[in-house]
Amino acid sequence: MGQTKCETPYGAWKSPLTAEFVSGSSKRLGGAAVDSDGRLVWLEGRPSEAGRGVLMWEGAQSGSFPEEITPPGFNVRTLVHEYGGGAFAVKRDNVVFSNYADQRLYKQSIRGDRTPLPLTPAYENKAVRYADGIFDGRFNRLIVVREDYRQEGVEPVNDIAAVSLNGEANLEPVSLVKGKDFYMFPRLSPDGQMLAWMEWSHPNMPWDRTSIWVGKVSDDGSITNPVCVAGGDEGVVESASEPQWSPKDSICKVKFLLVGDQSVGGKVQSLCPMEAEFTRPAWIFGISSFGFFGDSGDQIVCAYRQRGVSHLATFDLSSGSLSPVKTRFTDIYNLFVHGNEVYFSAGSSTDTLSIVKVCLAEGKAGAGEDTVLWSSLGIDLEPYKPYFSTPRVVEFATKVEGETAFANFYPPANGYFVAPSRERPPLLVRSHGGPTLEASTTLDPAIQYWTSRGWAFADVNYGGSTGYGRAYRERLNGQWGIVDVNDCCSCAEHLAKIGEVDPKRLCIDGRSAGGYTTMATLVFKDTFSAGASLYGVLRMSWKRTHMTVLQSTF
Template sequence: MASPAPSSGTTAERQRVTAPYGSWKSPITADVVSGASKSLGGIAVDGDGRLVWLESRPNESGRSVLVKEPEKPGDEPVDITPKEFSVRTLCQKYGGGTFSISGDTLVFPNYEDQRLYKQSLHLKDSPPLPITPDYGGPSVCYVDGVFDSKFGRYIAVREDRRDSSLNPTTTVVAIDLGEKDIQEPKTLISGNDLYAFPRMDPKGEKIAWIEWSHPNILWDKAELWVGYISEAGDIYKRVCVAGHDPKHVESPTEPKWSPKGELFFITDRQDGFWNLYKWIESTNEILPLYPLNAEFARPSWIFGLNSDEVIQSDEQKTLIACSYRQRGRSYLAIVDVLHSSLSLLDIPFTDIQDITSGSNCLYVEGASGLLPSSVAKVTLNDEKSAGIDFQIIWSSSPDSLKYGSYFSLPELIEFPTEVPGQNAYAYFYPPSNHDYQASSEVKPPLLLESHGGPTSEAQGVLNLSIQYWTSRGWAFVDVNYGGSTGYGREFRERLLGRWGIVDVDDCCSCAKFLVESGKVDGTRLCITGGSAGGLL
């Protein structure tokens, strides 16, 4: 996809109007910002190799709909979800990991009653059928499910609020996918406070999962377990793979089995960065695949994150497609497990969220300073062909590109904090509007954003809420204060016990740095933010 181009003429050809910063007129209005974007809730590939995605639609009161890639290029995508359904889980409020596909079978939760439903993708107009009991309301919900073909069941995390809405019980359960009467799900894993990422091995003989307990959060301290499954479908033996050693405070995440039955996962045991590892079953050891001071995962605020995919697993080689984040930018790469080597794939995205493998391709969810949140099909050419093919399949805001001539591109800045020798980071957006300019004698006002989480990360991607301000003559800065992710555990833990102190100091230090650098007006500084970033 080409970069957005000015709608008419170039900056050099235009005669700009001189007007004070903050007074410029812009077509990026509040209505454009509020109605521009659909949000993406996950991607998967069906048995035909076609992409299925979950999108939330503002024009349908936020209803979440599963959509299927068309068979022929140029045709319209096909809605899978009937109009009386909305695909959304209430597990841990943030959701994610909402639906799963195996062949032509789809399983998803319906928002209104939170029951799981099974639907055929091949049978036209096939109605979704419930597979979990009706508890008379949304008191029980399911998330992060996978198929267990050996036993004809669906394995998922269940959150049960029937006894207490404030302290729900979380377990991993098995749901029968047969045609007989709906039965109460069978509990497979229980006893700890929270669970995520239940993942079956190819033979249905082992299951991996992540668990953790209060007061820890998944990205602070967690454990990766493997359970061995009996012929009756129960777990008869358990092994803790990572997180049990008191010498290593770590947060393993995203376990994944290869077709050969190898277990790969991500943890931050070495140097505090989330890196790829392999489990050696015979000795219960773990080996790093390609150590790098970069983050190969993100904090799991939502379920179902998928930062890597095993794309080849045979006697010759094992290849893992992965994304990692380093100094404010995401990279797409292929790791050769046998040779411990890494090869970069050149794509336009500077931020990558999820990866799903297709037939000789990857579906990558990402964005950049010029591209809104999108899903691209990245075709992997054979070794004799140079390069890759990159095609946008879905865009959260395709109409936003017509405003490209007004876009301000983010600049990653590093600035000193209140602590000597410690720096933090931010994305700075200067004012940008091809119709206007301001007097060279004045500096623009600054709007500073403190992101939520607080363990989120400013990502430097196209956001019309930011462009609303910059196209009117404001400067904007999105701060990655100490406590943000993307820079390793040490940076993330700067906020422990000091929330509301470190983040505030870093935001003030960033504003001061921009004033002293001559980029903004020190007498006109404002701050904004939501969630944890809105409590400053």
């Protein structure tokens, strides 16, 4: 016989999901890679250590505990573009990482002596920063994106540079590619003879207009004969991204469609035209949405998003067929391949942020079973399941005739409480950051904190969010503070109209760009009774003089 629920007003339910639990339990994930033995290396940020980034190494045996690679006193994090990402690189037994305190690069052995050895000069005030490194065995160097703040009074200089791995810490890295405002994704061909990269300049953002270039790595290590292979047509607006080489040395790229070409300067063609997004806004380094598996060079595994939901699939270049790979995860990103194993960051309404491995059989579409290798909470969630709310997607009309927007709606949920029959719950609306990011359905203790106490929660994907195509994202162009504000209000009003929430108890919060949306909503609209802005930008004049160089013309 089931337990009788206690009748208590919405908002007054008791829950074990305390503020301390929410703020201190979840680790951040800063990327992952594998060593030469196929053992996972990942970067986790620890709330218990003020967010310190620590590299971890998968245990040698199944079920054995992982090892810490990063010694005390070091914090793996880069500040390139301020948002960072791509803070470490792994090759065989070696890892090279950026240290937060001085932004220098250090080399470290995964096995044996793990004493970090500096590779770059020391500069005052973290003036030179590095990210997105790849190993170049031909010249025993690391090719990186560098951001240089040494010249005062002007914007920092971004370039692609080479860092020697010989341990000469005072040796100035050599510039390889320069002249544009921003660079990402330096990628070497398998034979080390060619380098691909992505570049763009103000006033564009990396999801607006970018180009992919390929250059020859000459005998002295310099980059010569650069050729634009995508994004070079001034009459076409495209955001080409994520250049990647196949085992056959053919370069592939992502342009919110998976596309590729057969040779440098050759014709670029769409491989899989469909209404989906095959990459994400490049606010940070280290994004990876697809990879080659097997030995043929014709098999790709990829993650794409449709209407805010991720899908995993394999794609056969020879036949042009896309085949789904079954997985319970609805939020998939930062995918990479080792042999026939694909690793990715993932989450779902029942899974917190995790690292997942799937084994793929070449030529067998859709084959594979997923294994969770790491979880941001790292605890047994079973005792908390009675307190978890399952989201559903809500589509609602916006203030613009004929347009709709979306939100992930979480009704109140608690296995031990029930509200009076005629009462409707208070609502908390969240306006996500970016503002071009998106609300996902990954299990988030910060949301469950509210729903387990009897609140409804709406995580809004207002116009401008990713996951719904370029046209949806571009609704926010020149309309930040208008479209997002209207959509958050429309969402709350819609939920009240259909009887899901109490129209007199509507609240809103948001972080960063979402904090600005929150404050604009409270100032210019009457929909919400209360709100909270977490580190939101409130003065656009401050934004122009204090924001990062990446954001300065956003």
